[in-house]
Amino acid sequence: MIRNSYWWIFFCIVACGASSDKVGGSAKFHAAELRGEVENPLINEASGLVEGYNNPGYLWTHNDSGDEARIFLLDEFGRDNGIFTLKGIANRDWEDISSGPGPEEGANYLYIAEMGDNLAVHDYKYIYRFIEPRADDPRVIERFDTLTFQYPDGKRDAECLMVDPLTGDIYIISKREAQVGVYKAPFPQPVKDTIILEKLGNIPYHNVVGGDISSDGREILVKTYDKVLYWERDLSLSLMETLRTAPLEIPYIVEPQGEAIAWKKDGSGFFTLSEERDSIEAILYFYPKNL
Template sequence: MNIQFLQSARKIVSIGFMLLSASVLAQSPFYPAESRGEIENNQINEASGLAAGINNPNMLWTHNDSGDKARIFLLDEYGHFKAEFKLKGVDNRDWEDIYTGPGPEAEKNYIYLAEMGDNNAVHELKYIYRFEEPKLSDESREISNIEVITFIYPDGRRDAESLFVDPQTKDIYVLSKREQNIGIYKAGYPQSTSRTNTLEKLGEMPFFNTVAADITPDGQEILTKTYDGIYYWKRDGQSIADLLMTEPTFVPYVIEPQGESIAWKKDGSGFFTLSEEPREIEAVLYFYRRR
């Protein structure tokens, strides 16, 4: 990997995005953040993942971090609470990301919920829960038809908070969190739901503390997020792994108290971020509109 790129990325992260020059900000493909308001439901206090609805247009899915009930929340794009859905037969050991997109059946939209947080790297097995995206209009608020994708890493136990699915191939991508050069891992489609999947390591990228990622519905644009910044890539014929090992565009970022969530709006017009609520600081939903 290009050493100059590694040094440049780490330097920019260390000074913080609030100190970037006006010329760098002007080159961003997104306008600065606009606040959409505080999250309405007080039970959403450790939002660790965010995904735009497909069966629920103009709405967002989120979930709490470790220790909460096995449930997901549906919000509108201004942080207003719409519904809570419970997941039957699973626990929330440490849920860290959520994604909406294609799955096994072509005409259905799925939610992928990542049970892969592991602060001390003590859990060998990690899980991805995959199920059809429910609708706000559904009478039931319980989800029971859940596929479990069990996986391990090829190079030891890892903590990870970033997951997305390539909409073109349905391959699952996981980015680890705590290494100076984090790993890029893939579970190729079709993922087994009857045996443990060993992820394939595809490369590394120099973004310690990566806590969120998402990809556009056409599979051409990717965002990742650390506690200090947001990074943007656009494909030009290369693979996802090769793309993520190139230099990204830095996006101006409103530093959040503990921001661990990012989600593209499904029409590609921008993206949302959301924070946990450390020290009882109310979480604010932000939207970054595309220029």
């Protein structure tokens, strides 16, 4: 029996007119490589994705709302490498994960965004920040910061969290507006006080569901349900000034409820991962950069 996920891949291949293992392509990026189905069956609503520094060749992901407060470690082909649980908190609606600098100089931190709010009813949103565990560390994470934040212009639903590796500033892009908002929490972010995000402006996109900044700070990816947008950043410009310029739209396999995107830390390309929908398994894709 052919699994539904492969019927979906076959449909994408026919629609895009591509070979059986690669779809699309551009002058900047090669066609997508199918890396494999996600092995761990508990990963069924993958909503964020990031490659860390402490586990080369491995990716962190997490589920959407309703799951336990846990993150999953998987290799670049979707194979399982364990589950890490954050002690004493719940997953109300985790929507993205990022990595970058933090309070301890030289350490790499993971940032998990508790910021999903489909009905715009929650007064406070949270970001959980902790030093990235190594694969052989204890599987319960007990020490982490809770960053509490609000928007300056009302309650918002958001699914895109990015940490600038050059500054430690946190950026959030809202989801549902006709022109989504870009918000900033400058480094260092206070732990004891509620952070009121700074609104930087709007950009002309809708249904933004993920994003990531490359490890050198020079490239930005923003994902919607049906597009991947790419900016090459002049470091003399701010991130917002960059996002106001015209992006490159990368040919992209439209995944069922695809929300997760992450740069490979060496800059050689990026990964995407989707939720499972209609019995279609979650597939990990890699888009190699045309170096």
